[in-house]
Amino acid sequence: METIKKSNSNDALNTEPMKNVSKQIFLNALACPTMGWVSRCDEDFGAELTLGERFRMDQGTEVGRRARSLYPGGKLTSLNFGVALRETKEALADEATSSIFEGAFLIDNFAARADVLARADGGWHLVEVKSAANDRDEFIDDMAYTAMVAGRCGLDINCVSLLLVSRDYRLGMPDEKLFVEIDHTDEVLTRVEELKPLWQEIEEITRAPEKPAPRLIYECRQCELFGECMGQDIDNHIFSLPRLNQAKFSELAALGIDRIEDIPEGFSLTEYQVRVVDCVHRNETFVGEGLSDELSKVTWPAYYLDFETVMTAISLYPDVAPYTQVPTQYSVHRCPEVGLIDGHFEYLADPARDCREELARNLINDLGEEGSIIAYSNFERAIINGLAGLLPDLADRLLALTDRIVDLEVIVRRNYYHRGFCGSTSIKRVQPVLIPEVKYQEIGIREGDSASAAFAYMALGKDPDPETTRKNLLEYCKLDTLTMVKLHQYLMGLIKNHGHV
Ligand code: SF4
Known part of the structure; x- marks a missing residue:
């Protein structure tokens, strides 16, 4: 089943006051009629994007732009949907046009834009461009929708493929090395036949005067409307x-x-x-018997560590594969005893270059020789292991750090549960419940996805105010480790109150 998503820029496919059915509206309606209706009828839906979402959209646009270089002489249609419809019609009729980019199609209120259409054996080869590196089932429906609408408009599509980002691409290589192509003709054309009978039903559901009554489905779990829909009250x-x-x-x-x-x-x-x-049932908090024992294994001084990373489809630095998680900053709070901070160390890379070695050297220095390194999740261990693999000269010292790691989340998961966690022990779920005095809302960056996007925009020279961003990034990472210090202190207080020590 499809993941329900916000609309994207390709959804500006409208020629009338009522939105046409776009690919995303269709796929949302396929997963949930209520969501399909909201995507089409609610003007505000999808209007606000997080920084991370905006970055992924920009990245997709850039990958799409580069894909066009694989089809020299192609005709790029206008961003304006009405103009693009006319230009597509002209290009289709012009034998001299070998390929069309962002070709526009509209029939019976169903609209689509095709990333690439290339003439092939008397018909057309439809190419969907994705900024992902891995093929996913959901891409079949993406391509099938476009093929279905273009087919209804009279286009003979005889080949369908997906262009994905190649993990072998490195900065500086020609654009054609950025892509791998996967043929999906059979699956997509089969799926088109399955989707065709739903056409009328989806058109009617998504333009009905009343929102369809919601029904609890597994997809509700990750739906952005959950709190105001099936999760309300x-x-x-x-x-x-x-x-x-x-x-x-x-x-x-x-x-x-x-x-x-x-x-x-x-x-x-x-x-x-x-x-x-x-x-x-009991309206109680769970405190496990093992909490005291597990926390007593912490040796002092303790270093509370948190990394931020950047991960992009097109690498920011030479010799870095697409979608490599590149550590860009860290924060460390040092405590000689629980809750008492006697030092704070931080590092934020220069976005203009790959600073991983510099970061690793600083980290080794800041984390000292002994004492527990307290992390929240396995992420910090994975990043240090990755640095050790990359930097053989520092590997021994980096791996020695991992021997000192204590994962506070594992301790919480085994020994503490509060109903306010709503089933998750992630720091962003635990912090508002146990450490509400820490206020992420007061800084410009509130979650890791936005931190990563903010760094990437700086690296690409697209941040109009990098000084403020640097300040926000440092503040954000510092709050993460401060939260860990306070959480540890909270748990120790709990042990005392429960008489476990
Ligand atoms: S919460 Fe569930 S029923 Fe409501 S819109 Fe989302 S997926 Fe549909």
């Missing part, structure tokens, strides 16, 4: 069960259960899920 939704899989969800949904309180006793769940259910 439900404090302990079954989606708060950690790692609730589709099969277990279906069992609960078949029983008509959407609240944890209503799960019958004896219903088969994992140990962790049972803990969450118990906490809800």
Whole structure:
């Protein structure tokens, strides 16, 4: 089933007051009629993008631009949909035009734009360009929608393929090396036949005067409308069960259960899920017997460590493969005892160059020779291991750091659960519940995705105010480690109060 997404710039496919059905509206409606209706009828839907979403969109645009260089002499149609419709018609009729970029199609209120159309054996080869490096099932529906609309407009599509980003591409190589092409003709043309009968139904559902009544489906779990739709007024939704899989969800949904309180006793769940259910039933917080023991393994001084990274389709630096996670900054708070900070160290790379070696040397220096390194999740260990693989001269010293890592999230997951976590122990879920005094809202960057995008924009020279961004990035990362210091302190206080020490 499709992931429900916001609209994107390609969805500016309108010639009338009522939006035409675009690819994203169609795919959203396929997954959930309510979402399809909202995507088409709610003017505000998808209007606000996070920095991370905007960056991914810009990246897709750049990858699309480079893909066009693979088809010299092609005709690029206008951004204006009405103009593009006319230009596409002219280009299709002009035998001298070998390929068309962003070709526009409109029929019976269904609109589409094709990334690339190339003449092939008397018909047309449809090429979908993605800034992803891995093929995904959902791309078949993407291509099938475009092929379906273009086909209804009379285009003979005899070949369909996907251009993905090649992991072998390195900065400075010619554009053709950026792509790998995968033929999907058979799957897409088969899927077109499956989608065709839904055409009329989706048109009617998405333009109905009333929003279709929502129905709880597994996709609701990740739907951005969940809080105002199926999750509205439900404090302990079954989606708060950690790692609730589709099969277990279906069992609960078949029983008509959407609240944890209503799960019958004896219903088969994992140990962790049972803990969450118990906490809800008893309206209590879970504190595990092992909390004291596990925290007592921390040796002092403790160093609380957090990294930020950047990961882009087109590498920012030479000799870096697409989608490599490049560490760009860290924050370290040092405490000689719990809650007492006696040092803060930070590093933020110069975006104009690959600073990984410099970052690693600073890190080794800042983390000292002994004492626990406290991280939250396995991410910091993975980044240090990656640096060790990249920098043989520093490998021993870097790997020695990983021996000192204590993963605070693992300790929390095993020993502490508060209903406010809603099934997740991620720091962004735990912090507002236990450490509300830390205020991310007061700085310009609030989550890792935006931090990564902000850094990438600086590296690409597209940030109008890099000084402010640097300040925000440093503040953001510093808050992450400060949160860990306070969380550790909170947990120690809990042990004292529960008499475990
Ligand atoms: S919360 Fe569920 S029913 Fe509501 S719009 Fe999202 S996917 Fe559809």
